[in-house]
Amino acid sequence: MSSPNISDTNCPSCGAATPPLLKHSKLAVCAYCNSTLFIEDAQVASAGEKSVLTEIPSILRLGQQFQVGNWIFEPVGRIRYEYGASEGYWDEWWVQLSTGSTKWISNDEGEYVIENEVDFDGEVPAYEQLEIGASIQLLGKDLRVTEINHATCIGIEGQLPEIVNPGDTHRYAHLEGQNSELVTTEYEEDAIFVFEGVWLDPFEIKVA
Ligand SMILES: [Zn+2]
Structure with missing residues (x-):
């Protein structure tokens, strides 16, 4: 793989590389002592928190390369979210492509979706306006609201491109079209993020 990596470094808590x-x-x-480390300017600082994820069935594994068609990627981190009031949970994997760029892949009970954040300036319906089953036009697609919920981070592993702490919550909605179109809207304090999703057939995911 090409290497946009910045450095090798050691955990300030246990000294492991x-x-x-x-x-x-x-x-x-840290894979050894589970301490959370903040990274800034290639330096690491211990956040003092520990995070341990229990294993749930998944094809993906941290540090293992996978191939889908011509596309090779390696999971480098994940966030586990619980949805609603302890209704279940799913994993968001941060993966690095062989080209060096990164993407997110969600894994919810055997379903895998590649998520691409959309740079979208248009109007996104406010969370409070959403209703299950309502029709919405977004990104030029005819969509229906299939899920409205909130998610709470319950664990992290590996490395991540954002600071996420167990207990952090955000609200979201899933919108689906008739031809497998998937759009997720995410509602943070002062921003709305829009993601386009593409289903990934788990049988197409092979160890590289
Ligand atoms: Zn450590």
């Missing part, structure tokens, strides 16, 4: 950190990493979890 961390895996090579990606240029865009802001946070890493």
Whole structure:
């Protein structure tokens, strides 16, 4: 793989070497002592928090390369979210492509979706206006609201491009079109993020 990594470095808590950190990493979890480390200017600082994820069935594994068609990627981190009031949970994997760029892949009970953040200036319906089953035009697609909920981070692993802490919550909605179109809107304090999703057939995901 091409290497946009910035450095090799050590965990301030236990001294173990961390895996090579990606240029865009802001946070890493030590694989040995599970301490959360903040990364800034290629330096790591211990955040003092510990995060341990219990394993749930997944094809993806941290540090293992996978191939889908001509596309090769390696999971470098993940965030586990619980949805609603303890209704279940799913993983968001941060993956690095062989080209060096990164993407997110969500894994919810055997379903895998590649998510691409859309740079979108148009109007996005406010969370409070959403209703299940309502029709919405977004990104030039005819969509229906299929889920309105909130998510709470319950664990992190590996390295991540953003500071996320267990307990952090955000609200979101899933919108689906008739031809497998998937759009997710994410509502943070003062911003709305829009993601386009593409289903990934788990049988197409092979160890590289
Ligand atoms: Zn450590």
